[in-house]
Amino acid sequence: MSDARAADEKADEKSADRLTTLSDGIFAIAMTLLVLDLHVEPGLDKDAFTDAVRQALPDLGAYALSFTILAGFWRDHRLIVRLVPRFEGVALRFALMWLGAIALVPFPTALLSEYAARPLAVAVYAGMVAVTNLLELAMFLAGRRQTEHATEASRSEVGRAVTADLASTAALFAATVPVAYLVSPPAAMWCWLALIPVKLTHRKRATARRHGRAS
Secondary structure, three states, rough: HHHHHHHHHHHHHHHHHHHHHHHHHHHHHOOOOOOOOEHOOOOHHHHHHHHHHHHOOOOOHHHHHHHHHHHHHHHHHHHHHHHHHOOHHHHHHHHHHHHHHHHHOHHHHHHHOOOOOOOOHHHHHHHHHHHHHHHHHHHHHHHHOOOOOOOOHOOOOOHHHHHHHHHHHHHHHHHHHHHHHHHHHHHHHHHHHHHHHHHHHHHHHHHHHHHHHHO
């Protein structure tokens, strides 16, 4: 029995390693592609150079936003893999769809940097982030239902904190889609800043629950 359990644990580690390796590669490519839109033409005089730098500011802003979002997805994924060390069946399909969405991030980022004043560009970006969060949430919940692989922590306060974090982030970005059309694109983008206190709140609650449990 102990040999079978050891074999299962080793298989779980290999499954987690393979998924982590694949995801790290996709994240590295997606983050690198974000930089391709950042450039200033050489040989410009002083005035043209100043104008070119000003025109590059939206690209820098879109890059910083998307890099931060991708970094958050990467951090959440590392935690999810620790909570659910093996993904099979439906959970694996959601994981692959989620990685496909991650690889697509540079496209809405380019739209946002070039057409931030247009509601459709902001709506596409917000929708992309919302869908990606929902796919990651579905991946986690489907993997957690595979009780033979999910850890106890995935069903405890830590797992509930991950669920609340992903669900609230998806809801926030989805809610800004109508804001972009009914109010203005800048108003929708300012609403994205609400994500900072939301994530900090979930993180503090999860930390407090872990400390309370330890005591």
